[in-house]
Each structure stands twice: as C-alpha cells, then as structure tokens.
Amino acid sequence: MTVVSCWSAKGGSGTTVVAVALATMRGREGDHGALLVDLAGDCPSVMGLPEPIGPGVTDWLAAGDQVPSDALGRIEQQVSEHVALLPTGTAAPEGTDRVAPLLEVLQAQTRHVVIDLGRLGAGSGALPAVAAELAEGAEQSLLVTRPCFLSLRRALASPVRPTGIVLVTEEGRALGRREVEDILGAPVVAEVPIESAVSRAVDAGTLAMRMPRGLERSLRHAA
Numbered sequence: 001m002t003v004v005s006c007w008s009a010k011g012g013s014g015t016t017v018v019a020v021a022l023a024t025m026r027g028r029e030g031d032h033g034a035l036l037v038d039l040a041g042d043c044p045s046v047m048g049l050p051e052p053i054g055p056g057v058t059d060w061l062a063a064g065d066q067v068p069s070d071a072l073g074r075i076e077q078q079v080s081e082h083v084a085l086l087p088t089g090t091a092a093p094e095g096t097d098r099v100a101p102l103l104e105v106l107q108a109q110t111r112h113v114v115i116d117l118g119r120l121g122a123g124s125g126a127l128p129a130v131a132a133e134l135a136e137g138a139e140q141s142l143l144v145t146r147p148c149f150l151s152l153r154r155a156l157a158s159p160v161r162p163t164g165i166v167l168v169t170e171e172g173r174a175l176g177r178r179e180v181e182d183i184l185g186a187p188v189v190a191e192v193p194i195e196s197a198v199s200r201a202v203d204a205g206t207l208a209m210r211m212p213r214g215l216e217r218s219l220r221h222a223a
C-alpha cells in the first residue's frame with residue numbers, strides 16, 4: 001500500500017491536521033484501516049488522546065538490529081475503529097541506519113500508511129535527517145504549506161522535493177495555486193481552506209472523531 005508522508009518547511013502550517021485527516025479518511029476505506037506514524041508528536045493531542053506511554057517509532061529506530069521488525073506491530077496502538085497509531089517515542093535516533101528497514105515494513109503493509117514528519121529543514125526538531133530520509137523514501141511526499149512567501153522560500157531551501165503540495169489557504173493571499181506550483185515545481189493536490197470548524201475540532205481533540213466536512217472534501221483527492 002502507498003506510504004504517504006506529510007511534512008512542512010515552516011512550523012504551524014497544518015501538517016498534523018492533514019496527516020490525521022488523511023489517515024482517518026483512508027482508514028475508512030477498504031478492510032484494513034490505516035496506520036498513522038507520528039514522528040512529530042502532536043497526533044495524539046489532535047485526536048483527543050492522552051500522551052502515549054511506552055516505546056514509539058523513534059525507540060525502534062534507535063534500538064539497532066537486535067530488535068525485530070515485527071516489534072513495530074507491538075508498539076502501535078489502535079486509537080479508533082479504523083486507525084492505528086505508531087507513537088513518536090522518546091529516543092533520538094539520529095544516525096540510525098534503520099530508516100530503510102522502517103520504510104520496508106511500512107511499504108509491506110496492507111493498510112494505508114500516513115506519516116506525520118513535522119517540519120523538515122535546518123533547525124527543525126530532533127529528527128531532521130531521519131525525517132528527510134522518510135520523506136524521500138515515501139511514494140507520496142506531501143508538502144503542507146500556506147501560500148506565503150516565507151513558507152515557500154523555506155520549502156525551496158528544504159532538502160526534499162515534494163511529489164505534491166497541500167495548500168492551506170485563507171482569504172486575501174496574493175499567491176495562488178498557479179504561482180505556488182511554478183515556484184515549487186510540484187502539483188497542488190489539495191487546497192484546504194482555513195476554517196474555524198477545523199481549528200475548533202483541533203482544540204477540542206475531535207478532528208478524527210467528527211471530521212469537518214470541508215476538510216474531508218478538500219482532501220478527497222490528496223493521496
């Protein structure tokens with residue numbers, strides 16, 4: 001099944017919202033549900049879940065070859081009827097050589113796989129190299145960005161080229177879809193409007209449980 005990675009070049013772009021929404025939507029399709037891999041740490045909160053306890057994907061990455069690949073299955077938690085979550089964990093796996101094996105396990109899934117990689121690029125979080133390698137390795141690498149000059153400049157400087165762009169839009173922006181595609185050289189696969197139904201659902205932790213219709217509609221063809 002296709003592995004979809006979601007990432008941004010600037011913080012607060014809407015990456016976690018898009019990743020959680022995509023996993024929820026894809027999870028409802030077919031018989032196998034979806035696996036949401038959280039490398040950035042905010043997915044449980046957006047889904048209204050308590051902070052996961054126990055190991056996560058970063059611990060698996062940092063553990064070395066002695067930990068079998070099926071240990072990942074024991075780390076994941078079923079968080080809704082159709083979505084299982086692979087939580088972030090607490091290790092710092094920079095320098096790990098286990099990204100390729102992780103991608104192999106994810107690509108072998110019969111479920112849809114969505115990864116929230118957070119922000120890529122210089123000065124980003126604890127996992128820049130690991131996240132960039134996962135973004136490169138996923139079949140679909142979705143950059144979530146606002147149509148704003150500062151975000152686009154960061155995206156251009158990012159170490160990864162996206163296969164598609166999810167544009168989080170608001171009224172009154174000077175840059176439109178066409179300009180963003182020209183600047184970044186990738187297609188806009190979805191335009192997600194900023195709307196209060198989404199921010200309210202995020203704050204209440206109900207995004208996955210009661211997905212705002214507009215969000216679902218706008219992401220229908222994103223991945």
Ligand SMILES: Nc1ncnc2c1ncn2[C@@H]1O[C@H](COP(=O)(O)OP(=O)(O)OP(=O)(O)O)[C@@H](O)[C@H]1O
Binds near residue numbers: 008014018196198203
């Ligand atoms: N479509 C939207 N409409 C309204 N608010 C939104 C939308 N998408 C995201 N937001 C709000 O923007 C904020 C940032 O969203 P989110 O956490 O998904 O961004 P992020 O790119 O994952 O941020 P970070 O860099 O911290 O990981 C949140 O408060 C969220 O409620």
Ligand SMILES: [Mg+2]
Binds near residue numbers: 042118
């Ligand atoms: Mg996030």
